[in-house]
Amino acid sequence: MKQKIQTLVLQAARRAYERGALTSDQLPEVEIEEPKIANHGDFSTNMAMVMAAGQKMAPRKIAAALIGHLEDSEGLLAKTEIAGPGFINFFIPPAAWQPVLKAVHSADTRFGASRRGRDRKVQVEFVSANPTGPLHVGHGRGAAVGDTVARILAFCGYDVQKEYYINDSGRQINTLGRSVFLRYRELYAGDPPEAFPEDCYQGAYVRDLARELHDAGRTDLLQCEPDEAVATCARYAADRILSGIREDLEAFGVGFDRWFSEQSLYDSGKVAQAIAAFRESGLIYPKDGALWFKTTDYGDEKDRVVVRNNGLTTYFASDISYHEDKYRRGFERVIDVWGADHHGYVPRMTAAIEASGRRRGQFHVILVQLVNLLRAGQPVAMSTRAGEFVTLRDVIDEVGRDAARFIFLTRHYDSSLDFDLELAKQKTNDNPVYYVQYVHARIASISRKAAENGVGVAPPSDAALARLTAPEEIQLLKDLSRYPEVVDQSAQLLEPHRITYYLMTLAAAFHAYYNRHRVLSEDPMLTQARLYLVLAVQKVIRNGLNLLGVSAPESM
């Protein structure tokens, strides 16, 4: 609808110029907005004010010229008016809203989809937690955001691939092996627990892994060379932890197209190749016994080390190679979802990517702010150092996957998020998940009842549709017509919370309608029209929840 109004205004402006009512053919972009106040119409535009300078005319005079040249062949406008300093307000007649229902029903699961992406290849990389411990709540938020962004982009016509980068090389894996082996010694060689070093992983799962390894038949580690024993522990532990992560993500409804191993970049020589290539172009240079990347050439505040003076590469080195590999695989756009505590890493990564000849717009980092875990308003004590934290699995088990996912998506990722476990479990109005799901279930119930009563769901006639004139009905129709725009915007801005908020708004509009009007009435024509309306609402709720990875239940 908004687009149609936009087209009308644009055509009016052209016509006005041709007929001499405007002085310049330089037209600004037509912005149509939805006023907050009902008196200002269903839509309005500030175009006349924006044009004032270019046309050298008073805004209200321009507005009059535009209105004078509007040609409303479809009957979309009940009234137009000039208001305030030069706004044009548009009032849409009820009948103009009704066609959206047919659009919803015929597009069905595809309603709201677009061709914005034009099949361009995009990669979304997210979670990518080190396989050194179970996923915590913060990873859960990243998983929900990454997965949902991927779903939205796919819905908007992008060719999307979801990837998890496994940091399976380097020191932290070695530390993991060492941690497990020390617990192993503690259990089977009688080492005192006090001797466990602080830089090792403290969680109880480390001891479990040691025991598991022993029970699996590796009773011989005390006899091995320590290095070998540590390596065995590391391999075993990382493997086990990674499959645990996989299972947890699956339980969370998150799947990946590819699990990419950091180690594989070293094994295939790609890290060395990347470094060699940049040395040749002078972007990597030696200083103080180390190799540095000239990220300052691309806006970073200082150059960064890629190979330390002890010969070991930094993470940055493999990340350069990894991102180069992504683009070589044909992705036009690469989206990384990181915890906000890594924001200091963005300029150097961006620099490396630009240095490789990619455009700035081809790389996007979504920085997800932290999650405060609460229980009934009180912070849940979490100490990573002591290894005591609530895992993502704990949360899924306690509050359920739907509630967890939805709540993670109720905030813009730029804001930190309070996640209250008690609230997430509550089946009340406080909990937005059920509020939205309830709409779907209620309509399913109406649908069942209609079938019992032998009411068909055939598309109503235009005459029947014309019966949908109650304010609550118009509100629903308006909300439904907004959906494609909301999806598109959320794809463009990579902001999943827009879908969440939309669904809450649509749900509110439906509940209000439901409380005031009966769908199944004595009047067959009206019943048919209303049924058609609420079934459309149900479809959009289902589509939206689907984008969020949340189920749409038939009953609750």
Add this chain to the structure above:
RNA sequence: GCGCCUGUAGCUCAGUUGGAUAGAGCAACGGACUUCUAAUCCGUAGGUCGCAGGUUCGAAUCCUGCCAGGCGUACCA
């Protein structure tokens, strides 16, 4: 010190890329179930958009400077 993020109703947060009179939910108060699911709805009240300047027809939104909180500032990962 420097950099990034945040600051909007008592609480938790939206705010259509600069629009008109500031928007929800929760909490408070008052109402609505013989009905297609009350996991719901209707109403009342609640504001110096952190502070101060600036840009312009117009600012919660853009610029500058402060204030407060979080995070980051490694040849760590």
